[in-house]
Amino acid sequence: MADELVLEMRGIRKVFPGIVANDDVSLDIRRGEVHALLGENGAGKSTLMNILYGLYKPDGGEIRMRGKPVTFGSARDAIQAGIGMVHQHFMLIPVMTVAENIVLGIEPRDGILLDERGAERRVKELSEQFGLAVDPGALVHDITVGQEQRVEILKALYRGADILILDEPTAVLTPQEAKELFGIIRSLQADGKSIIFITHKLNEVLEIADRITVLRRGKAIETVPREGATEASLARAMVGREVLLRVEKAPAQPGDVLLSVEDLQVVDDRGIPKVRGVSFDVRAGEIVGIAGVDGNGQTELIEAITGLRKAGSGAIRVAGRDVHDAGAREMLDAGVGHIPEDRQRRGLVLEFTIAENIALHDYADPPDAKWGWLFPDRMIRRAATLITEFDVRGGGPLTRAGGLSGGNQQKVVAAREIARDPKVLIAAQPTRGLDVGAIEYLHRRIVTERDEGRAILLVSLELEEIFSLSDRILVIYEGEIVGEHTGEVSEEQIGLEMLGGAERSAA
Amino acid sequence: MSEIDPHGSKPQSPEEAASSGTLVASIALKQRAGGIVVPVLTAVIAFLLGGFVVLATGHNPLLAYRDIFNGAGLNWIFHPTTDVANTSAYNLTQTLLQTTTLILTGLAVAFAFRCGMFNIGGQGQYFVGLYVANWLGYDFQGMAALPHILIAVGGATLAGALWAGIAGFLKATVGAHEVISTIMLNWIAIWMGEWLFGDGGPLQNAANKTVPISNDVATSAQLPVFWGEQQLQGLHVGFFVALAALVVFWLVLNRTTLGYEVRAVGFNPEAAAYGGINVKKNLVRAMAISGAFAGLAGALDMTGYLYHFGVSDIPANSVGFLGIAVALLGRNTAVGTGLGALLFGALLFGTTHGLSSNVIQPELAGNLTYMIQGLIVLFVGADVLILYVWNTRKKLRPRPAKAAA
Numbered sequence: 013m014a015d016e017l018v019l020e021m022r023g024i025r026k027v028f029p030g031i032v033a034n035d036d037v038s039l040d041i042r043r044g045e046v047h048a049l050l051g052e053n054g055a056g057k058s059t060l061m062n063i064l065y066g067l068y069k070p071d072g073g074e075i076r077m078r079g080k081p082v083t084f085g086s087a088r089d090a091i092q093a094g095i096g097m098v099h100q101h102f103m104l105i106p107v108m109t110v111a112e113n114i115v116l117g118i119e120p121r122d123g124i125l126l127d128e129r130g131a132e133r134r135v136k137e138l139s140e141q142f143g144l145a146v147d148p149g150a151l152v153h154d155i156t157v158g159q160e161q162r163v164e165i166l167k168a169l170y171r172g173a174d175i176l177i178l179d180e181p182t183a184v185l186t187p188q189e190a191k192e193l194f195g196i197i198r199s200l201q202a203d204g205k206s207i208i209f210i211t212h213k214l215n216e217v218l219e220i221a222d223r224i225t226v227l228r229r230g231k232a233i234e235t236v237p238r239e240g241a242t243e244a245s246l247a248r249a250m251v252g253r254e255v256l257l258r259v260e261k262a263p264a265q266p267g268d269v270l271l272s273v274e275d276l277q278v279v280d281d282r283g284i285p286k287v288r289g290v291s292f293d294v295r296a297g298e299i300v301g302i303a304g305v306d307g308n309g310q311t312e313l314i315e316a317i318t319g320l321r322k323a324g325s326g327a328i329r330v331a332g333r334d335v336h337d338a339g340a341r342e343m344l345d346a347g348v349g350h351i352p353e354d355r356q357r358r359g360l361v362l363e364f365t366i367a368e369n370i371a372l373h374d375y376a377d378p379p380d381a382k383w384g385w386l387f388p389d390r391m392i393r394r395a396a397t398l399i400t401e402f403d404v405r406g407g408g409p410l411t412r413a414g415g416l417s418g419g420n421q422q423k424v425v426a427a428r429e430i431a432r433d434p435k436v437l438i439a440a441q442p443t444r445g446l447d448v449g450a451i452e453y454l455h456r457r458i459v460t461e462r463d464e465g466r467a468i469l470l471v472s473l474e475l476e477e478i479f480s481l482s483d484r485i486l487v488i489y490e491g492e493i494v495g496e497h498t499g500e501v502s503e504e505q506i507g508l509e510m511l512g513g514a515e516r517s518a519a
Numbered sequence: 520m521s522e523i524d525p526h527g528s529k530p531q532s533p534e535e536a537a538s539s540g541t542l543v544a545s546i547a548l549k550q551r552a553g554g555i556v557v558p559v560l561t562a563v564i565a566f567l568l569g570g571f572v573v574l575a576t577g578h579n580p581l582l583a584y585r586d587i588f589n590g591a592g593l594n595w596i597f598h599p600t601t602d603v604a605n606t607s608a609y610n611l612t613q614t615l616l617q618t619t620t621l622i623l624t625g626l627a628v629a630f631a632f633r634c635g636m637f638n639i640g641g642q643g644q645y646f647v648g649l650y651v652a653n654w655l656g657y658d659f660q661g662m663a664a665l666p667h668i669l670i671a672v673g674g675a676t677l678a679g680a681l682w683a684g685i686a687g688f689l690k691a692t693v694g695a696h697e698v699i700s701t702i703m704l705n706w707i708a709i710w711m712g713e714w715l716f717g718d719g720g721p722l723q724n725a726a727n728k729t730v731p732i733s734n735d736v737a738t739s740a741q742l743p744v745f746w747g748e749q750q751l752q753g754l755h756v757g758f759f760v761a762l763a764a765l766v767v768f769w770l771v772l773n774r775t776t777l778g779y780e781v782r783a784v785g786f787n788p789e790a791a792a793y794g795g796i797n798v799k800k801n802l803v804r805a806m807a808i809s810g811a812f813a814g815l816a817g818a819l820d821m822t823g824y825l826y827h828f829g830v831s832d833i834p835a836n837s838v839g840f841l842g843i844a845v846a847l848l849g850r851n852t853a854v855g856t857g858l859g860a861l862l863f864g865a866l867l868f869g870t871t872h873g874l875s876s877n878v879i880q881p882e883l884a885g886n887l888t889y890m891i892q893g894l895i896v897l898f899v900g901a902d903v904l905i906l907y908v909w910n911t912r913k914k915l916r917p918r919p920a921k922a923a924a
Binding site: 339360386388 | 791
């Protein structure tokens with residue numbers, strides 16, 4: 013019974029102009045299994061799932077559910093057949109309640125009115141059945157991201173989903189929330205639901221999946237049971253070569269203090285204090301990692317240090333120079349390099365070419381320009397050198413940055429920042445959304461730059477990244493540094509501090 | 520084999536990129552992505568629909584368009600001659616006269632657009648240029664021609680820049696939206712004209728105090744006419760100034776650090792600020808440069824062939840607004856704006872005279888220009904609307920991660 017096939021996708025092919033996104037991909041899903049779909053960004057996972065969910069029409073191949081061939085013209089058809097999908101970005105209406113969001117479109121009615129009580133009761137039943145704790149009457153904009161995700165899952169269950177597609181579900185969650193999600197997945201599994209779990213994180217796959225299908229460049233490389241699979245074997249299948257998963261680095265040799273932050277206060281756009289009396293130093297040749305849950309002041313802290321936001325009271329010094337009130341331009345001149353957390357929104361002008369993006373800080377200085385006149389050929393030559401040095405693939409100096417893959421976009425940003433020879437390098441979420449190969453490259457590069465004697469401040473929401481790169485870890489919670497660790501420390505301890513646990517237990 | 524998945528999380532469609540910049544920037548991008556096909560198609564459809572209207576009134580649209588074509592002097596290319604006694608040559612000079620103005624009012628819209636702003640105030644900036652050119656062209660009587668022309672044209676250009684600069688300044692300092700403020704500045708310019716040239720106004724005709732018309736600019740401030748007779752509204756050298764402005768526009772945007780900043784701010788102000796660019800300064804400066812183009816248009820018209828301006832001329836003039844259609848049709852590029860200006864210049868002149876009423880009624884012909892203008896703005900505007908709806912829809916979806924409770 014456990015091996016009963018509920019879904020088969022056979023020889024699926026999907027071609028986009030110039031790109032074969034899915035090439036003869038086959039996938040079968042058993043009843044009650046967690047099936048991980050593993051692959052780098054752009055490997056074709058989302059395309060395959062969008063075909064299954066009726067959003068794309070395949071150019072070839074067939075889909076069978078419980079042995080019968082089906083075709084889905086739209087998501088509506090897929091939902092009717094019992095397929096549910098939770099996208100990476102949630103599609104909830106913030107001003108409506110949890111229950112209203114869940115029943116939206118197929119509301120229980122009381123005459124012509126919404127049967128609010130009926131809706132809440134149904135939602136409550138469902139959430140109790142699967143252990144998805146969420147208050148049906150709460151407004152969506154008042155609940156946490158983890159809870160929003162549960163609402164999305166409930167939405168799919170409410171529509172009768174037997175097969176649930178989760179698209180990179182842990183990307184937005186804290187480690188604790190991710191653990192809870194895995195608990196939910198297991199209870200769904202116990203109830204006979206099948207789960208397709210899209211991810212590019214190897215550790216998650218080994219924790220939750222029963223079977224794993226690896227996609228690479230649009231092709232299904234292999235389907236393997238979890239037993240016997242290792243991170244190394246999966247990474248090799250994903251990337252197509254051996255991957256160094258651990259960052260190799262020598263012990264740090266800290267030198268002079270290059271970045272010093274003292275009792276810094278920063279408010280956000282609405283005037284709410286976000287950084288509240290933060291002090292720390294970063295020395296030449298060390299990587300200081302700041303761990304924390306998103307929204308605890310990391311963004312404002314970085315913006316203040318890079319001159320993109322006005323700092324309140326306190327002091328910021330770069331190589332001994334007071335730069336507290338400096339703007340972005342002065343900070344660049346003071347020797348601060350910055351890989352921003354959102355490369356597409358801030359790190360790059362996507363419509364610009366790679367060459368123009370490389371020149372983003374120096375466009376007005378020789379050799380790029382003289383007396384206000386640009387020399388595009390010099391910009392292009394400089395970009396060509398950096399493209400080779402940083403192994404940017406998928407285009408030349410005149411390629412539009414927006415046309416590059418995320419990993420290569422990030423390499424362009426890193427190339428620009430590092431080529432300026434900064435004293436201090438601030439890397440905010442440097443590998444967010446990138447695949448194994450690109451992560452490996454950027455991590456190695458960050459360590460190399462440390463060894464060159466730069467002071468590196470790493471801010472990341474990924475604990476794994478913080479652990480593998482940092483020589484020293486600071487934990488930020490509600491705008492304050494609540495922990496500092498130099499030696500061995502467990503992931504649980506940091507996780508606890510990230511949620512303010514240290515404060516609470518001390519109180 | 521590229522590893523790009525067009526619907527994956529990595530590559531950027533124009534729409535996705537749209538969320539990173541301003542709405543105007545994304546429209547500009549989308550338009551350029553469409554290349555030459557979309558504007559040509561837009562124009563063709565507009566002409567087709569216009570043709571149906573002509574048909575509905577019981578006339579032959581093909582004959583009507585042929586007459587407009589000939590009326591605009593475009594048939595000149597079949598029999599080129601410099602002799603303006605030839606009708607087609609004369610008509611062509613008149614079309615190019617309109618084109619001169621429209622190139623500049625088009626650039627006024629296009630330049631602001633490239634910096635992510637929608638300058639609706641070309642009309643007001645044009646009027647201000649017109650007024651100042653008239654004032655400076657009438658004062659300084661007896662000055663040598665070259666300095667007088669330079670003063671009148673330069674002063675008017677500067678005035679246009681200042682006028683638009685107000686909108687840029689308000690946007691940079693208090694965040695007033697440029698669409699609203701430039702529209703308001705248009706009205707101020709219009710009423711200013713009523714006052715300046717009206718009864719007892721400071722620029723009203725000195726010799727005849729009964730007409731609400733300005734003085735004529737002095738002969739020393741009048742631009743040389745190089746094709747046709749000055750008395751018959753010949754084509755003045757301002758035409759070459761407008762052509763040069765197209766080149767300058769391209770060079771400034773693509774070959775100067777100023778242009779780099781303008782484009783960076785237009786595409787993605789956040790990335791520009793991160794790059795060390797002063798975004799606010801660029802908003803003011805780009806708006807001022809836009810206004811300079813419109814002010815220059817007014818200056819060239821005043822010193823080139825109008826020489827005077829009256830209260831009754833104000834409501835009849837819409838070259839600033841036509842500049843919006845020119846720029847949008849021309850995708851805010853130099854070449855596109857030049858071609859768009861020629862098209863609308865030909866329409867403006869070609870539909871206002873020389874049509875025989877058995878082919879098309881003259882009033883219908885005049886309205887045809889507005890109709891085609893309207894249809895083009897509508898088609899381009901439909902893009903704008905779709906993008907806007909798309910953007911708001913997108914905003915509903917991805918919700919920023921929030922702090923854990």
